[in-house]
Amino acid sequence: MNNIKLIIEYDGTNYHGWQYQTNANTIQGEMLKAIKKITGENVNLIGAGRTDAGVHAKGQVANFKCNVRIPEKRLPYALNSVLPDDIVVKSAEIVDEDFHARKSALSKEYRYYILNSEQPSALLRNYVYHFRYRLNLDHMKRGAELLVGTHDFSAFKAAGGSVTSSVRTIKRLELNTIDEIIELVVEADGFLYNMVRIITGTLLLVGTGRMVWSDISQIIKSKDRNRAGPTVPPQGLYLYKVFY
């Protein structure tokens, strides 16, 4: 049996997220169909992170075990030849038998892109969140610093997640500006359901002055979802990289 690790880029616009569903178009579903076509096998495809409908990936990682021997160099070409063009396998690699895309991950990096301009962008409409109001980036950065570290992130978790502990470690949380775009980069050992989108929504409240940056500490302590900001829309979010 070969254990194969894939790095996958996808445009989540036209999918109901990563996770396979019987009656909906999903990334995992398309991947399983493609792998079946190329290898002839029905495999168990494990993704590093479940992305929601409309969320994108630059570097989703997935692995599967199969019997067929295909040269790893050729596998991306083979899979891409049968995949829809909004899903692309960037690389394939044979890895240790015990490699598990989700469980072996040390941390994951997500990015969220905000277009902070008066009018929206026609070209980026599915790839950024358009936010019209003036933002104080310095205040947002101060708020972001308070989120870094090991905390119980219950206040930044949507209902519906299945995990028991809400303690996570945010290793990095950076805010960069590229022209009119604000890029939020967050790396953590794990993420709760909607965590990045709620963090972003909270920092936007700080940016507009509707919340004080120093309130972030209290919100964390409260473990109360109602104290944090809104969940921003999916199209600005990217699963950017998985670290092993």
Place this chain on the structure above:
Amino acid sequence: MNNIKLIIEYDGTNYHGWQYQTNANTIQGEMLKAIKKITGENVNLIGAGRTDAGVHAKGQVANFKCNVRIPEKRLPYALNSVLPDDIVVKSAEIVDEDFHARKSALSKEYRYYILNSEQPSALLRNYVYHFRYRLNLDHMKRGAELLVGTHDFSAFKAAGGSVTSSVRTIKRLELNTIDEIIELVVEADGFLYNMVRIITGTLLLVGTGRMVWSDISQIIKSKDRNRAGPTVPPQGLYLYKVFY
């Protein structure tokens, strides 16, 4: 009568180009519908450049004259509220009566984006031209230099253009790299039909070594379309800015 100048961004993916057609979806057609809805008038909308099917614009300029007085600050909001979201009016301004989006233009800047990577990009599939083969950027830059200036660009013109003279002045032709993306920036006082896409196709031949950079001079002199490179696909092309 107010003469109104608009700056328009659009995603050309789902349109048969700028130019109005009775039986096809076009940017100009959508704009005319939106202007009619907001002003109640059937106007003559003049675009600075005709873009082909699949070609995008970051800064198309158009003007129209109308009787209705709408505050210029509000006009983008009003038009965007009725336009499809792949067409966005970025700004509106009342200009001199004799301003003409095409005839008043001193020069136009187009950009062409090439993704030079082994595998294509799922996220950029409609926004760059994926070119897999290794490129010598230095040779491409030397070739590009030879195109700058005033020349008869007949060799870089597709059949179907309606103009008589093929003499144009390229003021700038730069090649920049941003990670795996090559950005070609070209500013000229005017462009022949498919000129940017044929220039790019020719420079790609130089980049792969199938043509020598110094051949560019001879190709210009030949005025022979068959000597230049292929027309690269539309999705990498952007009407970026119009100078007045």
